[in-house]
Each structure stands twice: as structure tokens, then as C-alpha cells.
Amino acid sequence: MFTFTLRRLILTIPTLLFISFVIFMIVKLSPSDPTGNLPLTIPPEVREQIREALGANDSLLVQYGRWLEQFFWIEPRVYLSNTFGWDLGTEGEIRLLSYQTRSPVMDLIMQRMPQTLSVVGVAYLVGIAIALPIGVISAYKQYSVFDQIGTFVSMVGFSVPPFFSGVVVIVLFSVLIPSDSFWWLPSVYDTTHEVTDWESFKYQFRQMIMPVMVLALQITAQISRFTRASMLDNLNQDYVRTARAKGVRERSVVLLHVLRNSMIPVVTVIALGIPSIFGGAIITEQVFKVNGLGQLLIIAIQGGDVPTVQTLTFIFAILIVLFNLIADILYGILDPRIRYD
């Protein structure tokens, strides 16, 4: 297992280099000007100097090399020295700047990360927590009323896009319900809100309910269907009959023997879904005005902010590659039949 992991980790280096090159070049091909966001009063000569200073006039390969250096060498060191107060000689090094805000791209990302992680991350956890029992019970009581309802809810979750369900819950909980009611929920997520005491925690909780609900519906739909299918695959296996013939309690038969087998593919799917948490739920974040990573990406695309788009996309790519590897390793841990060495 260890050699397998090591081999795979080493293999990710060329993969990521290739991905980074493709991402860099594709985004670079877009006709965007680093000075496009600046006031029109700035004369063309000055604009040219700004472009020169940003290195936008160098050859693409040179720019790519610099970007890689900033991404893999400068930014991590800056991060480390900022967090731990070490002096890693980063003073005066040129950081990767956003065209739009002129501030380092990594700082933007670090500012946005907590919102995305709390909202989308919580939604993911809530979704899994709801989906697993639904999937297990639906499969065990196949075609029962519970299963039918579960199937219906999943179909809704699959087919209703968040820009619709988001607006529906806003209309329901923020518009139709009067704002002095207990059930009223804020439709705009206040990012500046800080949790200091019980009251502020309650407000934070309330403002998270709607975005989490909308996202969790989708996640629940996917994972519960997947769990159900996987459970159904296993419930009719011979080993289940053996377990019953051994006199194992029915609950242990289902929750130990069957679930343990069924979780193998489900855990893999859950692991593969984790990068999408970091990717943020682009649409849901827009609907509820959560200024997370998804929203940052949208703004960066709209503003022609090439470095931010490149960096965000590449970070998502790294996470996807990484969690693919993690899913593979989990598979090997959960299923004793799979040995990678």
C-alpha cells in the first residue's frame, strides 16, 4: 500500500504539470487585458507600463514558468511565514497578483475559503448524514412507502437546479413568512457576521439553513441513490444468507455485514465529491450572496482576471487529482480483496 501510494503521488507530478500547462494556456488565450479594469482616464503609455510591470508582455512560456514559480515556490513560503512568523526570505519577492483587485490571489482565496468551507462543507456533511440512513432503509424496505418517498425526493434533488430551489426557499422562508416570525430566515448570507456568543451563533445558524438546505438536497439525492443501489446489490448476496443462517441479529446482518460491503463504493464516491466542496457551489453561492470561492471564480471570470481564474482552476484540479488518489487508497483499505502491491 505504501509503495503504491508513493508511486501514485510521484505520478501526480507530471499529471499536475500537464494540467497546469493546459489551464494556463487556455485561460491566457482569452482576449483579456490586465489593465481592462482600470479607469479610462489612464493614458495608453501608462497602461503599457503597467502591462510591462505585470510581465504580461513576456512570452507565454516565460509567463507560465513565473506562474509556476509563484504558485509552487513563492506563495507557499509566504503562507508559511505569515502563519508561523518564520523568516523564509520572502521579503521583496513578487507575489501572484489579481488583475482586478491588485492584491495577491492567494490572499483573496484565503479570505474566501472559510465561507465556502463552512457553508458547502456543512451541506456536504448534512447531505451524507441524511443520505446514508435513507439509502440503507430504502434498500432494506425496497418498494415500501418510505422507499417511494425517498425515490421521489431524490428525483426532485436530481432534477431541480439550485438556482430554482434556492429561489423557491427564499420566497418561502424570507418573503412569504413575515420577518418577525420564528420561521423567517435571512435570504442574504452575511459574511461579516462574527460568532461571539449564543445569540450570534443562533443568527449564524439561521443564515446557514437555506443555502445548506438547497445544497444538501442535491448531495442527499446523489448519495442516497448510490447507497441504495449498493445496498441492494449486497442484500441478495449469499453471504447475507450465511449470516442469517449463523443466527446473527437482523440488525447486525444489515448494519454490519451488508453495510460494510455496500460502503466500499459509497465512500469512494463521497471522497471524489470532496473537491467540489472547495470548488464551492458556484450557483448557490450566487443565489444566497455567500462570497465564497465559487463566487470569487465567477467575479474573476467576469472581470477577465486571468491570474485568479488560472490559480483557482488549478487548485480545483489539484484537489480532484488528490482526492482521486485518496478514493483509490480508501478502496484498498475498505476492500481486503484489493491489494495494490
Place this chain on the structure above:
Amino acid sequence: MPDGALPVLDVKDLKTVFKTRSGEVHAVNSVSFDVKPGELLGVVGESGSGKSVTMMSLIGLLPSPPADVKQGEVLFDGQDLLKINARDLRHVRGGKIGFVFQDPMTSLNPVFNVGYQLMEPLRLHMGMTKAQARIRAKELLELVGIPDAERRLKDFPHQFSGGMRQRVMIAIALACDPQVLIADEPTTALDVTIQAQIIELIKELREKLGMAIIWITHDLGVIAGIADRVMVMYGGQVVEQAPVRELFTNPQHPYTRALLQTIPSVRGARAEKLNVIEGQPPILGAAPAACPFRDRCAYRFDRCDRENPLRRDVSPHHDAACHYDFTKGGAHGV
């Protein structure tokens, strides 16, 4: 064969029905039989004759729905297994009645090691601690002839060969010293040499441990070698039941006769064609009102269409369910 002893398992008038979308299927129709302590009862019949379903009905192993054990009595250890509560039945299952299934490749849980699966019934029914169960599990593996038992407890099923897995299954079934071992085609999925080994093993274990065995198979050759008594099933009912020698020398039911004729012989002239029983076994949509074998029977006459024959004694230990009397060469009671 112990004679006259009280049966360890006594099944009376068992009826099992499956409810399907296209109506009911009567899989087991008034099956009665018993097994004496230490006896090996062979159950033969072609696929779909209700052999496995009968045995699974006894100990509540059929999923319900669709299966429904409609009537009958299963007397074991002084109680009716069809009436006792789920908890007590669980302790009988895997405790006093062991079960070995057909396909050892899929009958073990792939994600638990063999030790865990072997220790599970020990801890459930015998109240053993983990440490005690481990010692017993090792003994059991040695008992069924698995070398290096201590180490192999930690292995997973996929690390065992088919024959070895079946040995593990047998060890699991024997874990709690059962009084009855039900072996549902335990050698069908194995190749011939392994088959012989498993048969030898079960013979040996039976001598050592003295439990009764119900051996379900469609291989008459196997039955001839190991059974004390044989029960032939067809269409969800018992059509003939006799001590093994008697059954092979003096079959009294046309189905048994036909079955025996399908065995190719290595002696004498080489057969041009293998004997077969023409037709298919019936799928019974209702409790049979006529003989289920009549469509394939060479001795069929008008009474067979009107009346399902009851089992009648041919000799003290031999009974058959047929209107035709082979000793006399004509219908019974005429």
C-alpha cells in the same frame, strides 16, 4: 443407523407458498419427514423440486415476503420452530442447526476475515469472550482440516481456495456443536476431487461428532455413498422415502425409477444416448389436486389426473406416493 430412536427433527405437513406478481407459487406441499440423531438423510430431486426451500422454511431463512410458511410443525428440541419467537429461533439457527450452502465462493462475507466470521456464532450462541472464541475457532479450523489454523484465522475468504472455503463454511456450521447439520448441495460448486475430499470430511466429522445430517443434492452417486436414508422430492412434495439400499434396489415411484435410469453406467455396452426424463418439473400455481409427476410419467392412468397420491407404506421403512403399485404391476387398491 439408529433405529427406533426419537427423531431429533420432526417435520409435519409443511407448506410454503411464494407470493409473486403473477400469483402464488406452491413450492412446498405438505412435506413431512424426520431425522434421527446421527442419521444422514439424503434429499434428492431436480432443480425446483422444493428441496432447498423446504430446509430453509424450517429455520425461517426464507425472506418473507415473498415466502410464507403457511402451515406445518417443525419439532426440534421439544419446541415448534415455526411458533417460537425470532430471538429463540436465531439461537437455534447457527446454534443447534448448522447450515452449509452450495457456493463457497460467495457464501462468505468478503470484507471480514475468516476468524471473525467463525467467531461470530460462538460469541452469539455460546456466550464466549473474544479470547475463548478465538481458541475454539482455531480448533474448528483444525477439525475441518485447514493447516496452519492460527495464522489463517486472520486471512480473508479470497485468500482461500474453493474447497478450503467450503471447509470454513463447514467449520462455521459446526461451531456450536449442532444437533443437525443441513448441507444444501455442499459439493455441487466444487470440482470432483475437492468434492470427494469434502464428502470424506463430512463423513469423518459425522463419526466424530455424531450429529444428524440432511444432505441436499441432485447427485444420486453422492447419496449412494453416504446416506442412511433417502427422501426423493418432486413438485414440492416427498414422492418416495426409503433406506438407501432399498431405494436403489427397489424404487417404488416412477420418478425415482426414472432418476435412477438417468445415471449412465460404465459397465456393459456403451449407451448410444443418455437417458433423460422428458419434460420440465411443474411450477405449481395452486396446491396440487392431481399427481404433479403425471405429465412425465410412463405409468399414468386416469386416477392420476383426479387425485394427488398420498404417501403409502411399501414396507416398514419405505413409502412412496404413487397410485401405481410396482410390486403388483397395477393400480393400488384395485
